[in-house]
Amino acid sequence: MGTVIMHNVASVDGFIADENDEVGPLHDWYFNGDTPVTGGGDQHYDHSGSGSRIKVPRASAEYVRSVWDAMGTIVMGRTLFDLVNGWEGRPPAGEHVVVVSHRPKPEGWHPEASYHFVGDVTAAIDKAQELAGDRIVAVNAGDVGGQILAAGLVDEVAMDVVPVVFGSGKRFFGGIDKQHLLEDPHVVIQSERVLHLRYKVRR
Template identity: 40%
Template sequence: MGKVVTGASMSLDGYVSGPGQSGFDRLFQWYGNGRVTVETADPGLTFQLTDVSAAHWRRLVAETGALVVGRKLFDFTEGWGGRHPMDVPVVLLSHSVPEGWPREDAPFHFVTDGGIERAVAVARDLAGGKNVVVNSGTMATQALEAGLLDEVGIDLVPVILGDGTPFFIAPADAPYTLEGPVSIAEGDRVTHLRYRVRYDD
């Protein structure tokens, strides 16, 4: 069975976005500062990655079978137009099904009750043995609290944002102990780190 993982580009001071949704130009700089062109399922979204970051991204895509996302990210991206850049099924955990959804042409699934446990279970069924990726921070925090999160990927970016949205939002029952990094890969203006969550501490 695949793992349940989360990942984000994060500033040195722990933020996945700056105040008022700022800072993305810096946090996502590494998606555009390399010589390797990487296509996504979205024809309008192409990355220019360094060799290291391209290998990181391709591994992530190869390992991912389904996504669990929250309403904020879904609305912000307008449901990725019905097809996520990673081209995998998407499970939206939300209090209600957004207007205009579900759509027949889009592999999007809607969980309105049962919480993160139900959303992850639905995603597992869709993932075909691959990993379930839980994003963004709010969903990841809920998965962490529920004891469901196996791994945390941090794309650590050398910027101090000073304020904004933390990756993990005051998770209940903190502290949580992790193991690792189980891998480190240095890109340009990013260090890709992966950690394993250890719930027995």
Template identity: 40%
Template structure:
């Protein structure tokens, strides 16, 4: 059975983007190392420090599908029909982008209009025994509150943004959710890779 993992690159104060959707220094670590790697889709190259290479390769090779919301889909321009990690994408939205769908008939994208739970069910069908990666704060928060997440994976960047409207998870509708001790803690160059298990017994 596939694991459902919420993943994000975040600042120390928990933001995944600034108010204008710019990312500041969050992605600097993807280009500050000496090891050059091509993304799975071959659309650009990253330059990672050796400490991050194995983590990056392991994560990318484990993925079966990505789940995101319409905001991220729109900001990314639908990745021109092929996600950077070269995996199928499930988009949670109230309004499927009809013109985009018509323009990208072969794109492995699925648009789900009846909620996050249905999106995760569909994603698991697509992923098989591989990882379902959830990205985008709103969708990740809903999955956390619904008990759908198995892990939370954070690439923590030592920068304080101070403000923004894109916190990862954002405001919970219920009490705090306590995660387990990290099962992964890898110190890279200006990034720390962390993976936390979600305690579903709470």
């Protein structure tokens, strides 16, 4: 089975959005760089299926490309799904999406897309790994990501830290209320307006 990585862009004080789910400058580095991120066959990645082409700082490009190329399934919560309308059935990376939700997929919503709605986090990771095979399962941080970490189902934590302080908002680890130890970071990449960090979860 593939590695389960909890990931998000975050402020230095650990927020992934403000109280209104606005990301402010957190994603600016995706567009202000000089290096397009391309996948297999030189296909350009765009921003969540919106047509806004990703151009990251040169120091970030190889790291972002390698992670996105290895991604098989994204796991997200229903709040994010509703906010972005499931990226209109075209996830930014990977072929499959698992949505943790007690509500079913909206009737008639992009029937061609490989989106699966599952009622709890354990079943969501099982389904995501089944779909991903030996590729990465990427878990969006936030409340659902925190629940998956608390359940012991996350292998690594990856953060793209942007130099901004939010002060309040939606936390990277959601409402998690128990201590979890991580190993020393095995990825540390200093780039322009973003620091890429990746930690293995200590077992």
